[in-house]
Amino acid sequence: MPIYENTLYPAPFFLPGGHAQTLYPAFFRTLEVPASAVQRITTPDNDFLDIDFHYVMPGYPQKRLAIISHGLEGNSKRSYVKGMVRALLKAGWDAVAWNFRGCSGSLNRTLHMYNSGSTEDLKSVVNFCAGRGYEEIVLIGFSMGGNQILKYLGDPDEIVHPNIQASVVFSVPCDLVGAAKAMDKSSNAIYLKNFMRTLKEKMLQKHELFPERVDVTRLNEVKTFRDFDETYTAPWYGYKDAMEYWKKSSSVQFLDRVRIPTLLMNARNDPFLCPTCYPTGQAHRSKNLYLETPAEGGHIGFVRISDDDYYWSEIRAVEFLGQVFGWY
Template identity: 85%
Template sequence: MPIYENILYPAPFFLRGGHAQTLYPALFRTLDLPACTVQRITTPDNDFLDIDFHYVTPNSPQKRLAVVSHGLEGNSKRSYIKGMVRALVRAGWDAAAWNFRGCSGSMNRTLHMYHSGSTEDLHSVVSYCAQKGYEEIVLIGFSMGGNQILNYLGHPDSLVHPSVQASVVFSVPCDLVGAAKAMDKSSNAIYLKNFMRTLKEKVAQKHEFYPDLVDISRLSELKTFRDFDETYTAPWYGFKDALEYWEKASSIQFLDRVRVPTLLISARNDPFLWPTCYPTGAAHRSKYFYLETPSDGGHIGFVRIADDDYYWSEIRAMEFLGQVSGRC
């Protein structure tokens, strides 16, 4: 499908560079949404997932739904999730913003939480939503949530639910080896420190529940994603080491197998991404996979200052869904 390397995203004049465009929404964007319906579902391994349902018309579900996935250590209350949910509801889509295990404010029951390559919980959410009567389901994801979606749609072992019709993903580290290199840059130290702080807090909580299975003797020494993934992610999820985890969980290798219209938008100045995270080859080969790489946008930024308070990413997602569904 076409690759739009020069698609126009007009960044606000006062936000110059990827870091400013990344930080502004996290620091300054606030959104109030109508009260949602929170539902807790049980997973096949007897854990739970919390989902925020937002309806176009209360007590009268639509026939189409968007399942929205947040990023690493995010949750369903982040401003980028709430902004997308609001845009979806206004465009006539019910929305289900789900929380990864341990991200809703309640620690999950099992030892395992989530990782970049895990798709089982996404499938559980989609299956649950389909059982509620939704005939058309689309997937929208950000960063790690986007990588999970691309893995779900393309991995040879994944059983994609037949109700899934399209997807839109943003700022995706689809090559985790490269993304790890990007996060090791000194300019990203503030982001890495924040991620490591919350990840280590969750490991400490897991130690309270599973003291014999979770060793925290070196927890304070961990400084990088490699440190964390070598110590916890890899052994918890059956990988030999961090490198094997990154290689096997990178969605870039599965994009040729995606069989629903899928749009990936990643800014060229995204500080979290490495050059290998822009899969131009897959987009050239596939009739389902679209790639757009505007020069600006940052990581999950795409700030737009306007009276309607929509960000550019929300407008672009609605445009794409309208093109592929014909009803948005």
Template identity: 40%
Template sequence: MPLIASKYKPPLLFKNGHLSTIYAGVFRKVDALVQKRERITLPDSDFLDLDWSFGNLPSKKVTIILHGLEGNAQRPYIAGSAKQFNLHNIDVCAVNFRGCSGEANRLFRSYHSGATEDLEAVIQHILKTKDYQEIYLHGFSLGGNLALKYLGERQILHPAIKGAVAVSVPCDLHDSLQQLLLPKNALYAHRFKKRLLEKLHIKQELFPDKISITDISKIKNLKDFDDVYTSRAHGFKNALDYYTKASCLPFLKNISIPTLIINSKNDSFLGKECYPYKEAAENDHLFLEIPKYGGHVGFFGKDNTSYTEKRAVNFLFERNLKH
């Protein structure tokens, strides 16, 4: 589909991409969301914790929300999105990726940008144990890449899956990694690396035969982390092989349900390859919105409701009414 003209116009202060990103990630608070946790066992014996929230009335619709790198289901952008869906009487299943729910996962492997097998396990669990007729996907950053890859890599989707919205998506992981290694993103990269290394030290204690303290000492940046851990733990040759195979960009042409990507122009995490103009132009099911502002998952809105939270509900409802 042609590029969608964005209506996002933030206050002057939030036209700054870094300020938008930092405010949304560090200072924003979302209260009054009641979540109920459910733990499911995965086919490989590991587990995922799902945090459910519900509308006021029984619903036949559910949105699966996927967080970003080192996020969880309590982050403000997840909680804010869940509240908006619940207000429109759509239930929410907010997924905590492996090791992101406050407890280390059982295996040496963890989560990564292309681990669509875990999303498939969540969808199958919902289909087998719940009574929903319509399933929607909503992913942010890493979770957005995962959702889009899932939709594009499967020849047949379950008919209950009706639509998706992905926000601040690193469609080309290598391109995004190169941006994160630039000085402009040093603060974010340091924070990500710190959290990832904290978890990796726990992995080393649990699995000393798989990774050593010497291995960890070689990690100086995020690419090193993916070379030393992500690629080895998840069956890739190296970091570049991981970025190539896990990126959603090659799969976008195959998406067959209404899907919206919202990537801001001033997102410092995204390089030019992360804006899939060509793929959207050639796929009638793929909608691309590129607001001038917004930073990375930082779309400030009035009344503590972000632009993308309202936009996701709006897009999915509009498309649903037409199908």
């Protein structure tokens, strides 16, 4: 499918570079969306997921639904999630923003949390929503949430729900090995420190629930994603080590098998990504993967200053879905 290296996205002149475009929304974007109906669903392992339902017309569900997956240590209340919800509602889509385990503000009951390659919880949300009568479902994902979606859609061992018609993902670390190396750069220290802070807090909470299974004696020595994944993620999920976890969970290896129209948009100046996170070869070969790699945008940035306050990612998602469903 087409590869667009230079889309029409123009970064604001006062946000030069990927770091400024990444940080601006987190600090300066505030917006409100219609009140959500919070639903807690039970997972097959008797844990729970908290999901926010947003309706075009409360009390009158549409037949069309978008399921939105946030990024690492995000949640359904992040500005990039709310911005996407608002844009989709205006376009006539009901929207569900779901929280990964441990990200809704409530500590989950089981040892497991979430990881880049885990798709079981995404499937639980899809099945629940399809069971409520939604006939056309699309998946929208950011960063880690986007990697999960791409892996789910392309993994030969997965059975993709037939109601899923399209997907749109942004700022996806398709190659987790390379992305982990990128995050070790000194220029990314501020982001890594923040991720480690919140992940360590969750490990302390898990230790209180499972003192014999969660060792926190060396928690202060955990400084990088390799440290964290070697200590916790890999052993919890049956991987030999962090490298095996990253390799098996990277969505780049599954892109050739994606069978529904999918837009992947990764900015060239995204500080979290490495060269192998721009899968041009797979996009050239695929009938379903559309790749856009604008020069600007940062990580989950794509800031756009306008009266309507829609960001470029939101505009492109609605446009792409309109093309897939033949609206224009």
